[in-house]
Amino acid sequence: MRYTQKHLLAIEGLHPPEIASLLDLAENYVLLNRSGKTQRDLLRGRTLINLFFEDSTRTRTSFELAGKRLGADVINMSVSTSSVNKGETLLDTAATLNAMNCDLLVARHAESGAPNLLAQKVEAAVINAGDGTHEHPTQALLDALTIRRRCGRLESLTVAICGDVLHSRVARSNIHLLTTMGSRVRVVGPPTLMPAEVADLGVSVFHDMARGLAGADVVMMLRLQRERMAGGLVPSAREYFRFFGLDAEKLRHARPDAIIMHPGPMNRGVEIDSEVADDPERSVIREQVEMGVAVRMAVLDTLSKWTGRNV
Ligand code: ASP
Numbered sequence: 001m002r003y004t005q006k007h008l009l010a011i012e013g014l015h016p017p018e019i020a021s022l023l024d025l026a027e028n029y030v031l032l033n034r035s036g037k038t039q040r041d042l043l044r045g046r047t048l049i050n051l052f053f054e055d056s057t058r059t060r061t062s063f064e065l066a067g068k069r070l071g072a073d074v075i076n077m078s079v080s081t082s083s084v085n086k087g088e089t090l091l092d093t094a095a096t097l098n099a100m101n102c103d104l105l106v107a108r109h110a111e112s113g114a115p116n117l118l119a120q121k122v123e124a125a126v127i128n129a130g131d132g133t134h135e136h137p138t139q140a141l142l143d144a145l146t147i148r149r150r151c152g153r154l155e156s157l158t159v160a161i162c163g164d165v166l167h168s169r170v171a172r173s174n175i176h177l178l179t180t181m182g183s184r185v186r187v188v189g190p191p192t193l194m195p196a197e198v199a200d201l202g203v204s205v206f207h208d209m210a211r212g213l214a215g216a217d218v219v220m221m222l223r224l225q226r227e228r229m230a231g232g233l234v235p236s237a238r239e240y241f242r243f244f245g246l247d248a249e250k251l252r253h254a255r256p257d258a259i260i261m262h263p264g265p266m267n268r269g270v271e272i273d274s275e276v277a278d279d280p281e282r283s284v285i286r287e288q289v290e291m292g293v294a295v296r297m298a299v300l301d302t303l304s305k306w307t308g309r310n311v
Pocket residue numbers: 130136169170222223225263264265
């Protein structure tokens with residue numbers, strides 16, 4: 001079963017073959033990108049709009065690169081929501097995008113569900129590039145591609161997702177993807193940074209790094225999202241690092257060949273020590289960025305059948 005939906009709004013609800021088909025296509029794009037060749041005909045004449053209501057470096061850049069490598073006209077729109085009614089703005093924006101004949105819309109918003117709302121209002125195929133604390137589907141796909149390349153599979157792995165799970169859309173998308181593909185997911189972090197209902201997602205919950213990392217194949221660290229915290233959820237950064245920051249000492253509990261991941265941007269010395277973040281053997285953080293471009297090319301390619309002239 002290939003991915004046949006018009007939009008990519010979430011990982012939750014996808015079937016293993018749909019995920020695998022996107023990853024297989026992305027694998028081809030890894031090879032294409034490494035060969036230096038391009039495939040600029042695929043999206044020639046199509047318009048891709050990056051609509052970012054929240055800051056982004058790597059996600060926006062990699063969608064831009066992915067779109068350009070496939071020949072699309074790429075436009076970046078950064079919108080501030082500070083002083084406006086968000087619902088109205090979104091609907092107004094949707095009307096504007098329709099008038100511009102946008103084919104592919106990549107949307108990031110601080111409110112969970114905003115890309116779903118846009119998908120109902122725009123004619124374009126919509127890709128969720130991160131909505132509030134809900135989902136970040138292309139991040140989970142690029143993480144999965146990185147894991148599959150390094151570990152050789154996505155099933156029967158033990159993956160420890162550590163840190164600020166409460167605020168992390170990356171964690172949610174990864175939990176859905178990895179459990180769907182048959183891996184065991186653990187979430188590890190202080191009780192204040194764990195969503196109450198997290199065990200319902202089919203994960204095991206740990207509040208201690210040594211136990212949470214024991215025997216893990218993959219250690220995925222999350223950024224401490226202070227901008228989403230009202231305050232008081234964590235003690236000082238130093239204290240947080242002491243108990244939950246990944247360093248060589250805590251990493252010893254994972255498998256000796258465990259890989260280290262982080263979606264970025266990293267707070268070095270807060271959730272991860274530079275020594276492990278830059279470990280040339282075990283850290284795959286740079287590879288995640290490379291996989292990001294390939295995965296986004298695969299997603300744009302897959303959704304392109306809903307755009308413009310092919311409809
Ligand atoms: N870049 C990721 C996101 O947008 C992770 C993070 O910001 O910590 O969700």
